Amino acid sequence: MEAGTGPVLSTLLGLLLLSTPGTRGANPALVARITDKGLDYAAKEGLLSLQQELRKITLPDFTGDFKIKAVGRGHYEFHSLEVQNCELRHPSLKLLPGQGLSLAISDSSISIQGEWKARKSFIKSHGSFDLDVKGITISVDLLLGSDLSGRPTVTASQCSSRIHDVDVHVSGKLGWLLNLFHNQIESKLRKVLENKICEMIRKSVTSDLQPYLQTLPVTADIDNILGIDYSLVEAPRAKAGMLDVMFKGEIFNRNQRSPDTLPVPTMNLPEDNKKMVYFAISDHAFNIASRVYHQAGYLNFSITDDMLPPDSNIRLNTKAFRPFTPQITRRYPDMNMELIGTVVSAPLLNDSPGNLSLTPQMEIEGFVVLPSSAREPVFRLGVVNLFQAFLNYYLLNTLYPDANDELAKGFPLPLPRRIQLHDLDLQIYKDFLYLGANVQYMRV
Incomplete structure (x- = not known):
């Protein structure tokens, strides 16, 4: 035999x-739960x-x-x-x-x-x-x-x-x-x-x-800048009906790795057993990624009206800025705008039940899009409430519904070969995202 x-x-x-066993003592930034x-x-x-x-x-x-x-x-x-x-x-x-x-x-x-x-x-x-x-x-x-x-x-x-x-x-x-x-x-x-x-x-x-x-790697590449450390930090915690496996989950700069000094918050996972496996991903992982991106200069951005969902009640035009800058509306009535953001410090992701938000420190430069498609600068300011509303609306109405597919494609979960996830379900809890899935073993 x-x-x-x-x-x-x-x-x-x-x-x-x-x-x-092999306890290393630190809180994990990624927990895999098997039911x-x-x-x-x-x-x-x-x-x-x-x-x-x-x-x-x-x-x-x-x-x-x-x-x-x-x-x-x-x-x-x-x-x-x-x-x-x-x-x-x-x-x-x-x-x-x-x-x-x-x-x-x-x-x-x-x-x-x-x-x-x-x-x-x-x-x-x-x-x-x-x-x-x-x-x-x-x-x-x-x-x-x-x-x-x-x-x-x-x-x-x-x-x-x-x-x-x-x-x-x-x-x-x-x-x-x-x-x-x-x-x-x-x-x-x-x-x-x-x-x-x-x-x-x-x-x-x-x-x-x-x-x-x-052959399972303890690190994986996320993109050309970021990597993630999947080394195990402690023994699994077995209890009735489920097993939690703790991974370091440390995000690092692939070109210049330095020790992570930020503490990882404890994640209190829900007692959910409808799916075969669950992955809890700490805010800490995303915030470290944000810091690395910021240090590499990759967080500057622009937002235009066509980036917002067509059915959005919020539009990026001069009319929307009337309560804050009436003179812009008078000079450029009902014209589209573009916002260009320069990040002053790395934005932090905050998770609370059912809600995602960012707390960026940045400067925003506003441009009016002229009929000739030229951009004319009209203001420069720190983040205002209106912009925060734009950003949070975009997160919850565009990013969140697509997060299941994006996490499955873009975030390298610790899975062996020929294992695929389906029936994905993303939930938001305090300090972490919780991805549930069923598993399919792909036979050769």
Whole structure:
């Protein structure tokens, strides 16, 4: 059984990205939460993958001796064993608080066909056989940890495999001879298969799964300026129905990384289990990104009327500025405007339940768009309430409805290969954004 179950356990473990222990002490800026619904999906997907893998494996040859009083001593060999059918049932993936995961499969069966040959003195014979393995139960504990780089690690600690029943049906000229001591053969086959299953799992964890987890980067590029640190900061926090995995989530300048000195606020996550996974992204991550962008000079901007939604009640024209600068309206009646902003300091994102706001310190220069499309400057001032209304309206009515897609495309969430998110749902809470999603494993 050396085909390996890397894809199987990668589906289960890679989906979860768990880690114990290795506490680093700092609050995480990114928390991944896996619910019971996510664990159930991982177990079912793992079951389908395991069935596919088992159908491909080649079992080792099986040999033994027989002794019958009336016949004497002889030797037999079962070879060319191939799995014909595999039915795995009742998968269960449970949390082991402070340790990792417990994977169990029960009431399963495998059908095997192969060839046999036997000899007694100078008599030789051969034929075929059918092997039905029923009532298979597998249980394995996976201890999860992290190395010094913040990558997850995994080892198989306890593994047990039990087979309730093994039936061998032998055909051939001397098949009757082997059938005389089928109980002995079946008992020996049961022990061999039980040991082989756990041997396969342990070898797969060591040679397939652990190297796979080591390929997961602890940093990722957001764009040509920003990177993000996904190293694990502490052990996962397991409680009823969910597991929280804490990532550093530090945003940094890819060209000149410096230590982050701003404290990360504690995120109080809601007790929500409708989705398979959730990602809590702290304001801290966005504010660090803002600081890096500001230092790099990328936050200066312009806003024109066509950037506002067509159905917006707020328009960017001289009429809208009448309460603040009546002289502009008199001189340029009902003409579009453009605002060019120069950021004085990095704007901070503030999240409160259902609301996003920015607190930028900037200077705004206003231009009237003339019929010739030329821009004529009309004022320069600090941020006024009207501009804050423009900005917040744009955030809540343009950015927020599209944030699900943008986060999925533009914010590199810590997901292994072939894992995709769907049914995205974005919520806003105090100090963090909360993205819920269901998971789909994309088969090759």
